Amino acid sequence: MKLTGRLAVVTGGYRGIGRACAEALAGEGARVIAADIFPDSPGYASDAIAYRKLDVGSEGDWQALSDTLAADPGRIDILVCAAGIAPTKASAHDVALADWDDILRVNQTGVLLGMRMATAMMLGRGPLSIVNISSIWGQVGGSGQIAYHASKGAVINMTRNAAVTYASRGIRVNAILPGLIDTDMVRVQKPEMNAATLALTPMGRIGLPREIAAGVVFLAGDDASFITGAILPIDGGYTAQ
Ligand SMILES: NC(=O)c1ccc[n+]([C@@H]2O[C@H](COP(=O)([O-])OP(=O)(O)OC[C@H]3O[C@@H](n4cnc5c(N)ncnc54)[C@H](O)[C@@H]3O)[C@@H](O)[C@H]2O)c1
Known part of the structure; x- marks a missing residue:
């Protein structure tokens, strides 16, 4: 258990x-707050996971979480921005501004607000792994989806x-680049769109959520203590081409 005692x-x-x-x-022993927009928990096998409703684009929701964490346990050790x-x-020629704004609000501003809350709480107090x-x-590049690619x-x-900003202050920040992963997000896409990505994936298969999670656990924990600013593809070789 490599993350016992971490929040x-x-x-x-x-x-x-x-x-x-x-x-x-x-x-790996961490206590986890799983945050999402749905009102109720989906139910987790582990008692160590607590569900919390949080819209990543809402400053108020992040402030409320910050207040909760400040009370117990008074810190955050790991932040994973997966929403x-x-x-x-x-x-570019046909994107509606409202759609562009929606995607940037969740995928980009949501990450900023999460990092803002966690770094503000832990600055000068580290360690923190994001x-x-x-x-x-x-x-x-890929064809279409300009707002998603931008975000x-x-x-x-x-x-x-x-x-770079926080490297000397005990805060590590890394990113994972998933390739095509078997989740609801890709299941609702046109099959030909996923087939096109799959055809260009050297391993020739779709990835599993747990294969991304394995990278997250590694980067979040002390085995990655000298790693910050890494951009790790977990993509079956897609970006190696
Ligand atoms: N599945 C893939 O092939 C793939 C590939 C590359 C990157 N990603 C990225 O991985 C992450 C997870 O995606 P996924 O594939 O599990 O998709 P998913 O749709 O299964 O899960 C995304 C989750 O984010 C939540 N969410 C959406 N808006 C939110 C908000 N405003 N606040 C809080 N939560 C919100 C959704 O409710 C959902 O539970 C996303 O950032 C996605 O862009 C996925």
Whole structure:
């Protein structure tokens, strides 16, 4: 058990990658707050995971969480920013500004607000480990989905910025770039869109949420004590090409 005694907050923790991260962190002994927009808990096998309703784009929700953490346990050790949306596939010529704003609010501003809360709480008090879930589409180009690509690219450089800013103060910040992973987000997409990504994935298969969670547990814990600003693809080789 490598994370016994740590307090972790995981956004997007209701399902998919975020849920797998919450379960994997709890499996290593962490106490976990899984945060998401749904009113009620999906139910977790581990008693170490508590569900909390939180909209990552809401300053008020983050302030309320900060107040809760300040009271008990007075700190946060691990933050995993996994909440994300990809509702529009539109390109530069046809993206609606409202859709653009919605995606940036969750995928980019949501990460900023999470990092702001955690760093403000732990600055000068470290250690703190932040793991942001970006995407292969933050690093390489693909067709369409300009708002999603923009938001995920921003998360990569926000990660690097925070890593350098806080490196000397006990706060590590890293990001993971998932390739095609078997979750609701891709299940609702057109099959031909997923097939196109799969066809270009050297390992020739879709990834599993627990394969992302394994990277999160590594980066969150002390085995990664000299790693900050790393951008780790877990993508079956997609971005190696
Ligand atoms: N599945 C993939 O192939 C893939 C690939 C690359 C990156 N990602 C990223 O991984 C992360 C997790 O995605 P997933 O595949 O598990 O999708 P998912 O849709 O299964 O899970 C995303 C979760 O985020 C939550 N969420 C959405 N808006 C929120 C908000 N405003 N506040 C709090 N929670 C919110 C959703 O309710 C959901 O539980 C996302 O950031 C996504 O962009 C996924």
